[in-house]
Amino acid sequence: MCARHIYGNLKKIFPHQGDMKKLFWQVAESYTTKEYEANLELVKSYDMRVYEAMMEKNPKNCSLAFFTPTSSCVDVHNNISESFNNAIDPARYMPMVEMLETIRRRTMVRIDMRKTKADKDLSRVPxxxxxxxxxxxxxxxxxxxxxxxxxxxxxxxxxxxxxxxxxxxxxxxxxxxxxxxxxxxxxxxxxxxxxxxxxxxxxxxLNGRQQQIYRDSIRPVNGMCFWDNSGSVILPPPNLVEELENRKGRKPKPKRKKGKNESPKKKKASRERRIMHCRRCSLTGHNAAKCPNMEVEKSMPPKKKKKTKPSADGGGPSQPTQDTFSGTLENLGSSMTFVGLEA
Structure with missing residues (x-):
């Protein structure tokens, strides 16, 4: 079980328990059974309701004290699953063949990236x-x-x-x-x-083992123009057509909603305690619309010149602007014709 999701559910039940987070992660990160039992006693003395809610989920399933040392890993959450879901997100809305081929190509790029990173590291330990x-x-x-x-x-x-x-x-x-x-x-x-x-x-x-892991990659596959024609008609999945119709004119949803216990999104700076300055007379306490010094000439700050970077070939973009791995769903929905893999 994922300790982070268990804690997220506890946070919904007990939203104002400030010390619950520290106590819960002490239980999850207990390496020995004695340490696990001692940390459970701290939770029991803190709040009996929190203790009973934790025991309903059986914290032994997410505590290191009951894990085997075979994997040489101390993670008590399933972030690897969420990372995988995030990596294959663009391919979820494609037909079966395109979905599998997109995942294959993204995997090849990721393996090559990890291999390059491991080869550049000359030390023995990452x-x-x-x-x-x-x-x-x-x-x-x-x-x-x-x-x-x-x-x-x-x-x-x-x-x-x-x-x-x-x-x-x-x-x-x-x-x-x-x-x-x-x-x-x-x-x-x-x-x-x-x-x-x-x-x-x-x-x-060790870094040498990482180099061995990423030394080999998935074999390349020829494009669909080299495939034998089976004579079947490629149709989009019905749920994709319905989803595209419902999405028209709506703001796209985020990939995943973050829980209250996770790092919050960037918030807009509050205007509280900010001192207002008039851009006409530069005095405080009012703006240009209610400026009492209307005789003062309105001054505007000079516009900043945009710096343009010269391209490598002297004109036009240095790289193609269309990502080969992720096409937009809007284009997919407007044409509703599924093009094959790159030829």
């Missing part, structure tokens, strides 16, 4: 993993190592001991196994032994 390591290293000063044998060591932090096995790449806090990146307890041992922490990062997160 920047995102470096940020995770740097964040954990800030807490090393609160850790103390008690050496052991066979790669096993004990690390104390804030009065709690954690058993760390450098050989097996495990720690009692489970952050190392879950994320694939050494936790602060393991980093403290690695630093004391003067080892390279990059050797203890999961191979799935």
């Amino acid at each position: 920047p995102r993993i470096k940020e995770m390591i740097a964040l954990e290293q800030k807490r090393l000063k609160f850790c103390k190592v008690i050496p052991g044998s066979d790669g096993r060591n004990e690390v104390r932090e804030s009065g709690t001991s954690y058993s760390v096995n450098i050989t097996m790449k495990t720690c009692a806090c489970r952050r190392w196994e879950m994320s694939g990146v050494p936790c602060r307890h393991a980093l403290h041992i690695i630093a004391e032994k003067k080892l390279n922490h990059e050797d203890y990062i999961s191979s799935w997160l």
